[in-house]
Amino acid sequence: MALLKQHVSEFSPDGKLLAVVNDQGILKIWDTETNELKQEFTPNLHLSSKCSALSWVPISSQKQSKNDRKSLERNTSLYIALASSTGGVSLYSYALGKIERDLNGEGHSGKITSMFYDGKETLYTSGEDCQVISWNLRHEKQKSSFSIGNERPHAIAHLPNSNNIIVGARQLMVYSLETQELVQTFTGHTSEVTILTSFSIEDTEYAVSASKMERIICLWKIGKKGKNKASTCTLLMEDIAHTLSCQLDDEGNLKLASVTRSGVIHVYLIPLDNIKSEKPMKPKVTIEIASDSASVIQPIPAIAASLEHAMKGQILFCYGDRQFLTFEQIVPNYSEKLQVLVRTDPKTNFSKKKSLQTHDYGSSLKTITPKIDRHVDYNTGGMVSRKKLKPVEMPFESRLQNLNLNVGEKPEAQSKVQLLIQALHSKDASMLAMVLQTKDTKVIEMTLQRLPVQYVGSLVNELTLMMQSKRIQVESSARWLKILTQTHSSQLMALGTDDLLNKFGPCIGMIEYRSNCLMELSKLNGRLQLLVSQIKRNKEEDNLNNDNALLYADSDTSNSDMEEGMVGKSESDGEWEEDDDEEMES
Structure with a gap:
């Protein structure tokens, strides 16, 4: 079961283990009963590719007993089928804690998007090359493959009663495994279907799907041949779904649990006999988890939930941050629409346990602290002299030089x-x-x-x-x-x-967003520079050094002096003109 493109997870067939592959490609296997991390496997990223889907597969092997050569013993080992982004399938042994072998065959030419195990030694995978491949786990090789059209599948599920498979792309397509022909199509999602599961009631088969960009869950009734059939009913969520789990109760009602991207669990009760397809259904109860901190109360996201592997009437779920998980089973309170569980953060629990373990370990050990005198003789590797060495006092500056430390040196x-x-x-x-x-x-x-x-x-x-x-x-x-x-x-x-x-x-x-704003910012910067330069230029013109910028003249003295100057000038001019005439005549 692939969870969008963030991580991949699935419960084991008995529900005692949970396998999770995070963004870094690290496989972690958790024990749901003891909340312990059982195994952690980091593949060599240079030699292998990133895991895109996984599925728990129990493989039985026949071995001949030592006492009787004719008798055969059947041993069942638990494996995890890991699908890679390059199109290959590997088998991870839970007993050995490593990838034991790879399945032989051409495989997919692109990324494997989803896989499922039919419980009869056959593994089915779908890839971005629009192919569905069946693998024989007993012989560890590829059996057959067929094309499903031009749409890339992102989810695949098995319909055991009719021996068909349902493939999720933009639309749901039902194919026959015997004839490899298209039997039925369903439309209703506006984006790619990423989560797909199926169940059956007597002879009637149903499928439940969730898409990549929609906050709805669709319930489909698989029947006879037909094209473009609508969903039976629609379920509303507050965010995009990450996991889906279905279970039928004794009264014939469908219990459905979904974990959203925000870490909220929605539980639905659907009466299959009386389904109203006109109005979307809301969850019967919504379960949220909050921390019990006295200072700040923060939500704790749920990672996965399962109804099939829980006790009767209960739901099995885990919460944390994918590094520290805590598993729990509760009975949902259907009388309330919102049920808030106050729990301790798994990270805090882990740190407390670690400190207690170190404290117990230190108290159980008997430790002796050695007492060292002030005068210590340091022996070298050669001959030891019996003469006592005189203590040499070195200044602190020389000690720092011997240590060869540079305070300003960068790490x-x-x-x-x-x-x-x-x-x-x-x-x-x-x-x-x-x-x-x-x-x-x-x-x-x-x-x-x-x-x-x-x-x-x-x-x-x-x-x-x-x-x-x-x-x-x-x-x-x-x-x-x-x-x-x-x-x-x-x-x-x-x-x-x-x-x-x-x-x-x-x-x-x-x-791109910041580069688009760069043009407008450059224009604004140019305009501001023009305004600033103009303001500076105006200030410089006003502050020019001009001594005659302001004159003051007295009305009494200035006019008379100017008149006397004008009269004297006119008389002197006449005298100069007469002298000039006399000189010309002589």
Whole structure:
């Protein structure tokens, strides 16, 4: 069962184990009874591809006994079929804790989107190459394959009564396994169907589906041949569904539990005899989980839920952050529409248990603290002299020089790698900001070169969140993202087009959004510069040094002086003209 594109999970056939594959491709197997992490498997990402779907498969093997060669003993081992993004299928042994073998065959030419086990040594897979392949688990090889058209399937389920399979794409298609022909089609979803399950009541078969971008669940009644049939009823949710689980009670009603992306559990009670398809149905009860902290009450998201593997009338669910999970079974209170469970955060429980274990371990051990005198003789590897060495007092400055310490030296890239890995594991915002605010390109390059490949995806997610913050954080995130793409280009190209778009789609969107605003900002900057320069120019013109900018003249003295000056000038001019005439005559 594939959960959109975030993670993959499924309960074991007896419900005692839960297998989860997170974003980094790490497989974790939890015990639902003891809340313990039983196994954790990290595949070699250089040799294998990312897991896209999984399914629990019990495989029986016949062995000849030692006492009687004619008698055969049948042993059943529990395996997990892991589907890769390159189209192959591997078998992970729960007993050995490793991938034991791969299934032989051509496989899919693209990513495997979904798979299911029919309980009769046959495994069915659907891929992006629009093919459905059946695998024989006993002989560990591919049996047959057939095409389902041009639509890419994202979910697949088995209909055992009619020996058909139902494939979910934009529409639901029912194919016969014997003739490999299209029997029936259903329409009703506007996006790709990602979750699909089936059940039957006597001779009537039903299918339940949820899509990628819709907050509804559709119930389909599988019948005779037909095309474009509508759903029997529609169920409403508050968010997109991640898991679905169905169970029939003694009265013939359908119990359906769904876990949404926000971590809320919806439980529905559907009377199959009296279904009203005109009006969408709301959940009978909604279960939310909150922390019991005295300071801040925060919601705890639910990860998965199951009705088939729980006790009668109860529901089995787990909650946490996929690193620390807690499993529980309760009886839903159908008299209330909203049921809030106050629980302790699994991370807090884990830290308390760890501290108690270390405390008990330390109290049980008898420790002796050695007493050391002040005068200690340090022996070398050669001959030891019996003469006592005189204590040599060295100044503190020389000691620092011997230690060869540089106070202003920057930390090495290896310490940055450890801090970055620790910050990505614990999701500590302060520690992550301290690492990502590094501006030295050489330190960033060495840090990313030594960063394991499984942490690249989580680092891209953190950088995407930083690009939505302030300008300083945007600069640092762009710097790290540029060097990251240059350093891990080969690993990123091996992910494929869809995974790259999912990882870098938000980053590309933020970059395009900010680049679109760059043109308007440049225009505004130019206009502001013109206004500022004009204001400065006006101020400079007003502040010119002009001594005669202001004159004051007295009305009594100025006029008389000017008149006397004018009269004297006219008389002197006449005298000069007479002298000139006399000189010309002589």
